[in-house]
């Protein structure tokens with residue numbers, strides 16, 4: 815695929831957007847009991863460890879969120895999380 819201009823650099827089109835992570839204030843992270851993981855969500859099937867809506871749970875699992883937060887101070891939060 816070419817942009818049509820001679821010498822132009824090729825930039826492949828991104829097929830899927832990357833996951834946006836939200837920064838959380840460290841004081842808030844330590845003070846509050848965050849319920850933002852799949853394990854807290856009504857749509858999480860703990861037996862099969864999957865999302866009943868069909869979403870990829872990997873970035874929103876508690877262990878992954880804790881790992882991301884410890885490394886970057888940010889976590890990926892699912893926009894479809896539902897807490898009863």
Ligand code: SF4
Nearest residue numbers: 852855858865869892
């Ligand atoms: S809706 Fe989102 S938070 Fe809930 S189980 Fe599915 S992927 Fe996880």
